[in-house]
Amino acid sequence: MIEPRFFYETLVSRGTDFFxxxxxxxxxxxxxxITDHAAxxxxxxxxxxxxxxxxxxxxxxxxxxxxxxYMQNSGIGNAVNPxxxxxxxxxxxxPLVLVIGWRGQPGVHDEPQHVKQGKVTDTLLDAMGxxxxxxxxxETALSEQIELCYEKIAETSGQFxxxxxxxxxxxxxLQKKQDIEAEMTREEAIEEIAIASGKDEIFVSTTGMAxxxxxxxRDKHREGHERDFLTVGSMGHASHIALxxxxxxxxxxxxxxxxxxxxxxxxxxxxxxxxxxxxxxxxIVLNNRAHDSVGGQPTIAGSVDLCGVALSCGYRRVYRVExxxxxxxxxxxxxRELTFIEISVKKGARHDLGRPxxxxxxxxxxLMRFMDARGEKID
Numbered sequence: 001m002i003e004p005r006f007f008y009e010t011l012v013s014r015g016t017d018f019f020x021x022x023x024x025x026x027x028x029x030x031x032x033x034i035t036d037h038a039a040x041x042x043x044x045x046x047x048x049x050x051x052x053x054x055x056x057x058x059x060x061x062x063x064x065x066x067x068x069x070y071m072q073n074s075g076i077g078n079a080v081n082p083x084x085x086x087x088x089x090x091x092x093x094x095p096l097v098l099v100i101g102w103r104g105q106p107g108v109h110d111e112p113q114h115v116k117q118g119k120v121t122d123t124l125l126d127a128m129g130x131x132x133x134x135x136x137x138x139e140t141a142l143s144e145q146i147e148l149c150y151e152k153i154a155e156t157s158g159q160f161x162x163x164x165x166x167x168x169x170x171x172x173x174l175q176k177k178q179d180i181e182a183e184m185t186r187e188e189a190i191e192e193i194a195i196a197s198g199k200d201e202i203f204v205s206t207t208g209m210a211x212x213x214x215x216x217x218r219d220k221h222r223e224g225h226e227r228d229f230l231t232v233g234s235m236g237h238a239s240h241i242a243l244x245x246x247x248x249x250x251x252x253x254x255x256x257x258x259x260x261x262x263x264x265x266x267x268x269x270x271x272x273x274x275x276x277x278x279x280x281x282x283x284i285v286l287n288n289r290a291h292d293s294v295g296g297q298p299t300i301a302g303s304v305d306l307c308g309v310a311l312s313c314g315y316r317r318v319y320r321v322e323x324x325x326x327x328x329x330x331x332x333x334x335x336r337e338l339t340f341i342e343i344s345v346k347k348g349a350r351h352d353l354g355r356p357x358x359x360x361x362x363x364x365x366x367l368m369r370f371m372d373a374r375g376e377k378i379d
Contacts, residue, residue: 001137001170004033010143011068014150016097018059020044020052021070022265026101026164028295031070032174035297045297047264048236049075053082057094066153070099072294073121073163074114074233078265083128083159093157097149098130102163112360113207113233125161132161137168178289178298178347183323186286186345187213187353190257192324193284194221196331197255200374202367203228204242205257207235208293209349210286214257215356226366230356236265239273239283246278251374253280260287260301267309273338274314282339283315288347296347310340320344 007030011017019034019042034043046052049071056067071079087094104110104118125132131152136142149160184192190210194217197203205211211230218225229245231238242256263270263285273281289302307318316337321327322344330341356363 002135002139002142002168003170004030004172005037006139007142007169008033008037010146011097014066014146016066016068018042018056018063018065018067019070020046020055020059020067021099022046022049022052022072022075023291023294023297024070024072024075024101024103025294026072026103026166027070027099027169028297029169029172030099031295031297033172036175045291045299047300048266049078050080050082053079053087053096056096057082057087057092060094060096066095066097066150068097068099070101072101073103074117074235076100076117076121076124080124080128083130087159088129089156089158094159095153095157096159097153098132098159098161099135100132100161100163102134102165105165108166111232111355117233121163125163130159130161132163135162135164135168174296177296178302180288180290180344180347182288182344182346184327184343184345185348186210186288186292187217187349188324189286189327189343189345190214191217191220192327193255193257193331194218194223196328198253201227201253201255202245202371203255203257204231204238204245205229206231206238206259206262207233208259209353210257210259212353212355213349216354224366225356225358225363226370228363229367230360230363232356232360236262236269238262239269240266242281242283243269243273243276243278245371246281247276249371249374250278250280252371254278254282256281256283258283258285259292260285260289260306261291261299263306264299264301264304270310270313270315270340274310277314277316277338279336279338282335282341283310284341284343286343286345288345290347292347292349306342307340314338315340 104114317339320342
């Protein structure tokens, strides 16, 4: 296995001293080491992977150095446009070191949302003409790969990728921990929302822990799962999925369970919802200021007025709540307008939190049948 310190220090010795990207569970030990050891101005956790590539390009323009961009392989989709239309050797020739966590690696068990991406990760890199290696798990072999990386970058002024399988990095615990003071856990907040919801309201829940917690809350209360769409992949897109439903099913009230990292990733969605102004959506953001599902790396949500953004984008009612009592009061208002609710919650999740037992297709089919049985107009 590779100590994060070794990889980091070797990169810095080659002149790569700027790091940006979106955290991934397979890279969490490396990302934590960067957070603890890189200067604040040399490590920026980006809102999405495409933004990270653009940020790294700007750094290169200002310094003539080679930065590093890290991401989960699911983030390649966000990064394709700036990789091909900005950084590619056929365009601006931006040298970048890419470090990509290989979720869904063939032959390694993983969640369903990662399977397809895992199968095509190498194909996508080949199609983009980005040379890559499967990251070695010994220092000697990795040193040779790093040498190859910088040789290729010097030759092409392009990119080189390290594809990182599960278990390559030795554990490293983040020292610069961000304590979030909040009364409720995310699961407790979701349970309050589920209890207060009407029997005909549907939920569209974001990627990660929130969907897993909603699933277990339904089991706890002996309810079915037919009202819930669990957005197991497509981080940042739950709100647009909900918008598509709400516009075509105005009879159905839709609750979006979102995360702060997901909202920041595609914040233009707030403007889209505000412009369409569906009266049957309540957009709830569970804000713990962290990428909780992939190692707890901080987001910038603590310095962004999400309620102010929502109000500016056209949401009709906006609430920020800190306590269980305040949440219950807001949930009891019965607003029939486009509503935004930001809830401050603690970081972390139960260690024994389970995963959905139904397949994504079963989840989709059950929800569609539930909606088909509803009427056509809001009361």
